[in-house]
Amino acid sequence: MYKLYDYQQKLVVETRQALSNGNKGVLIVSPPGSGKSAVIAEIARLTTLKKNRVLFFVHRQELVKQIKDSFIKQNVDLNYCTIMTVGKVAHRLSILPKPNLIIVDESQHSRAKTYQKIFNYYSDIPRLGFTGSPWRLSGKGFKDIYSTMIQGPKTKWLIDHHKLAPFTVYGYQLGDKNALKHSSTGDYTKQSMDNFTHSIIHGDIVKSWLKFTKDRKTIVYCHSVNFSKEVAKAFRDAGINAVHADSQTSTPKRERIMNDFKQGKIKVLCNVDLISEGFDVPDCSCVVLLRPTESLVIYLQQSMRAMRYQPDKHAVIIDQVGNFEKFGLPDADYHWSLEDRAKHPHREGSTTDGPAIKTCPECFAVIEAENITCPLCGHDFSAEIRRIQQKKDQELSAIKAQEFHIDLIARKKVSELTSFKELTMYAKAKHYKNGWAWHMAKRKGFI
Incomplete structure (x- = not known):
């Protein structure tokens, strides 16, 4: 039997508290590699200690073997456990012993039909879902499956505290x-x-x-x-x-x-x-x-x-x-939520104020954009930064000049406009329909 890290024990305590508060579904989120199997095994051990039954399922056979090994290491009483793939559980619902607690790993798959079939069959049984990233391409959330969410430490914290490798x-x-x-x-x-x-x-x-x-x-x-x-x-x-x-x-x-x-x-x-x-x-x-x-x-x-x-x-x-x-x-720093989100936006789940990144042209390392020198090879970005700023200044100046010119054109009368370009800018400023500038230019003999 192994001793949980403090952050893992905290997840166990918070999860059990959420269940005792009446939540029928609890989603536990912790980054890949943070040891979710240890947390799952400890919750299963505490449940079976009271002779209560645990139903654990996941979508792949390799993961079933892994969790069985974790349960054995943590002295979980397997006589009170059903551990299977989701497909096998879905086909054996009528013959399986009724559980007191359902535990689902990789529960970002929870919206799939086989999972829903099991949840509906055991609608009166509390369920725990574990995932490193509660996210689906469809944008559909999980609030109808899990009523509350508990979040473990961030990846940066795990790296800083020697629980994940830099x-x-x-x-x-x-x-x-x-x-x-x-x-x-x-x-x-x-x-x-x-x-x-x-x-x-x-x-x-x-x-x-x-x-x-x-x-x-x-x-x-x-x-x-x-x-x-x-x-x-x-x-x-x-x-x-x-x-x-x-x-x-x-x-x-x-x-x-x-x-x-x-x-x-x-x-x-x-x-x-x-x-x-x-x-x-x-x-x-x-x-x-x-x-x-x-x-x-x-x-x-x-x-x-x-x-x-x-x-x-x-x-x-x-x-x-x-x-x-x-x-x-x-x-x-990804921001997870049980709510629905927009479908397929870029950088989904990440905070809007996360650090921008760039690739070093010398060593190809991906680094934070604020770095003036590459921390790996020492490449100096000063010249590139000056060029980018100069380009931004030029573009801003060009935009301001264009806006000033359009504003000046908009004050004129149509009879005072002397080219197709001026007619186009006038139409843009006045929000005229497409084609107005062309027809007016043809009438004036510009084209």
Whole structure:
């Protein structure tokens, strides 16, 4: 049995208090890598101590095994626990023992039909949802599922207190972003991501890995099986032991690959949305993002996979598809809410006053925009900052001059206007309909 950190114990206490206050649904939010499994196991232990039953479910079998291991370590009485994937629970509702408490991990999926079926069947049973990011592409909130939300520490706090590893993001862009097209879900279509990856030279992926993070244990995130296999081959062709795995890989082979990766026999593990949730390899210190996404959940789960804490560890995130440009850095101060939000805005969930970022042209590190010198390579931004300010001043001056000129034109009579350009500015100032300036210019013989 392990002792919880103070912030984890605080989550346990606050969660139990929320239930005792009469809330039937409580959503617990804590960043990826902060140890939600330990909190879940402790709540399950306290529940089963009183001979009350716990129903735990999650959407993937690998996560079921992980939580079982956590329960065993925490001396949870498994005789009072049902631990399954959400699909299995949904098909066994009539034969499962009725729980006293429902616990759901990765509960950003709670709006799915199978989850709703279970919640409706056990409508009188209190439920706890755990997630690192309560966010959906649709913008739909969770207030009809969870009546209150409890938030754990921020990512910056966890880094400062040695519970997550510090990190560096390298924004080394590959591929033609113009190829990406949105689907009805709000994320990119598979076909457009295929087209996007066709514009990536596989050798450049390996070159950037060698440049930024040679010899680190690395997870590479791809969007398709074929692309993931091609990337793994490019690494092997360069003499680097790389393997591909996906959800269709046979269970024995997948377990063998995961164990070999954990033991260091495999240096680079390429995958397709397989190692985004619950996969824990603390000595993995690098991730390579090759899957463009509009989903903040996917971005945080994948980018933070290398940030599991170990003493003296510094994680490296190589974002080669520009996801950081939409969502900021993983330690941005995201504002979570149970309420609905606007659908698909950029930087969703982040505070409007979060730090702006920029990419160093020398070392490609993504740093805060306020830095005058790059903290990694020492590149001096003074000249660029002066040029940007000069450009802003020129643009502002041009805008003011144009506004003055338009104001001057607006005071004239139509008969005093002497060109098509003046007629256009006059129409703009007077809010006339499109086409007025053209017809008037034709009548005056300007065109």
